[in-house]
Amino acid sequence: MGDTETRSAGRPRSTEKDAAILRAALELLASHGYTRMSLSQVAAAAQVSKSTIHLRWKTKADLLTAALAAVRMADAPPPSGDTRADLTAILEDFAATVERVNGMALIGTCLAEEAHTPELLALLRERTVLPRRALLRQVLEQARDRGEIRPDADPEAAVSALLGPFYADYMAGRSGRTGWAGDAVDLVLAGLDAAGR
């Protein structure tokens, strides 16, 4: 109302419903997985009819792709300049986020569906994995510029060394180990110590 922008005739699509559908779809994707969730469940959770979903997205894959595309990494904690503290904060925020949104199940779904619906994993990468890696890389580059770590260190490998223990712990059933982030940071900083060996 009061909106004078050009728009197509007829009743405009409700953006509240758009959002409700996407939110419900994402939650079900994480909790039930791609194939086990049903559009009926999404419709019920979003309080719309199944047809309303199909009106917006042609297929189930389209809907879930859109739902994943709407995922955004939450704002990162502001850097303090202390390399060790900043890296640890990013890693702990990562772990907390994964836990909060049932992230390992979501990751599992995207991995399991990779052969069938590769967009899912691609989107997960683009929206969550790569942005977080960029944050970590940034801190590492600053540290390198300040001479805290070796100039020839491969930053991508270092980022994987920081994040990796989280996944490895989960696979081992050691999820939620306290101090993992600090340990990872210690190890990487020690390994890349500017003093070398």
Add this chain to the structure above:
Amino acid sequence: MGDTETRSAGRPRSTEKDAAILRAALELLASHGYTRMSLSQVAAAAQVSKSTIHLRWKTKADLLTAALAAVRMADAPPPSGDTRADLTAILEDFAATVERVNGMALIGTCLAEEAHTPELLALLRERTVLPRRALLRQVLEQARDRGEIRPDADPEAAVSALLGPFYADYMAGRSGRTGWAGDAVDLVLAGLDAAGR
């Protein structure tokens, strides 16, 4: 008569069919995921009727649990005594195995199904993840005994630091990066250097 060896009556169960079913089930589990694969597909791939599957395993979950339970870590390369070389060999064997059996999709399925069929992830852990971690830990403990790494190092954290980069790389779309294993070993050995910092 006189032969009292135990031999069960009736037609013996075909071990070829046993194997064909389990093989087909595992392949389909990795390529399609738990819910997307069907027992009809398994039956067709194993050249067997669906009932033949049900004769052996009561439910789909039973079959796939058995298929996963049959997965065994391939025999590890014999240790050479050279810590760096031994760790690298184990990690490279790990990566090769994962690639060979479409392992990330399998892992994804187990993660995605964790809420619904937790046996899958539990078995994957028991049969593949934990045995490999044990191998790595063994090498690390020998290194510690020889004074190559700090005596107070947490071996489990070190194992996660060795394996983790593989997962992190995969999630970042950097799978197959050559030298990842060596990099990880270097980092861990440098970080745990007996000399300390």
Add this chain to the structure above:
Amino acid sequence: MGDTETRSAGRPRSTEKDAAILRAALELLASHGYTRMSLSQVAAAAQVSKSTIHLRWKTKADLLTAALAAVRMADAPPPSGDTRADLTAILEDFAATVERVNGMALIGTCLAEEAHTPELLALLRERTVLPRRALLRQVLEQARDRGEIRPDADPEAAVSALLGPFYADYMAGRSGRTGWAGDAVDLVLAGLDAAGR
């Protein structure tokens, strides 16, 4: 706009299909029995997809319960005041109805399923057996009020004596014996003669 009459949104449910499904279900229930009939058969007979059935009734038992619930005793012939004639008319209408709808098979199904799906027999009782018994009892009570039968006679026992021979004849393979109704009425009226013995 301005028309606020309640009319539910979306495509209305076809009442022809409702009726066709219930009719087909009842016929198959009588001719094949509960377990031998299949929803596919109902769907085919009603010219409807199986899903259309499931849209209306969640389970097979629900459908057949509804089909039985839709059975209604046909309107009874109006009482003439002549006790003998009225009782005979009710009994003959009963026999005709049973024959028309393959009633003994239907009764058999309900009896056979009593342990597994007791609703069937309960509904058959409620919708057909008890209403007819009420009609008979009403005529008997009027006869008693007019002094035609003993005042201390148990009306329920008399009703069972009137209806019973039909079942007993059927079990003996003597179904369709002409005059059974008149015989039963004669016997009961003679036995309950006000004059006593």
Add this chain to the structure above:
Amino acid sequence: MGDTETRSAGRPRSTEKDAAILRAALELLASHGYTRMSLSQVAAAAQVSKSTIHLRWKTKADLLTAALAAVRMADAPPPSGDTRADLTAILEDFAATVERVNGMALIGTCLAEEAHTPELLALLRERTVLPRRALLRQVLEQARDRGEIRPDADPEAAVSALLGPFYADYMAGRSGRTGWAGDAVDLVLAGLDAAGR
């Protein structure tokens, strides 16, 4: 052993197994109904393999026909000469037998299967219904010979009048009504009183 009668070569069929199978089949027929019972259940209950059943009876219908053919009415109580007491005793024995063997469910199954497997109802009639009717008829004929009931009375109709209330009561949910047998006998004897009306 010691049996010198001619018999076919090979191991003779175990008659214990024959009996165990038939007994199990009959019990399951009464408790689950024709279509709901399975040959696996029979095999398990009789402690034989399914094949052992098929070796003796070609099909499920054959087996159940044989099982019903083995049913025999238990020996009737000896007649005392007292018409009223003898009729009542037969009816009460009937009701007790039906209750003991889950007879209404068995009757229901035979009725429900009449269109598909008419042998079942035919056998039930031949082995249980008609013999009992013969007993009742015999008592009635003696009563007629002694002049206790009218000579022109139709004995078959009278038999149906004696047995019928049991079925009618069951259908009305009034099963187990005490005194039903005495009531039925009273009614019939009163109605057929030699004195006429």
Add this chain to the structure above:
DNA sequence: TATGAATGAGTGTTCATTCAT
């Protein structure tokens, strides 16, 4: 003879999608 393996047909039910209002 007796067993257990093997099978093809069939079950009720679910679901993504399309259709009519």
Add this chain to the structure above:
DNA sequence: CATGAATGAACACTCATTCAT
């Protein structure tokens, strides 16, 4: 736009029956 009806394909699982030992 939004809804609920309708559908066809698919699913896991069961069963009477036949086959091989």
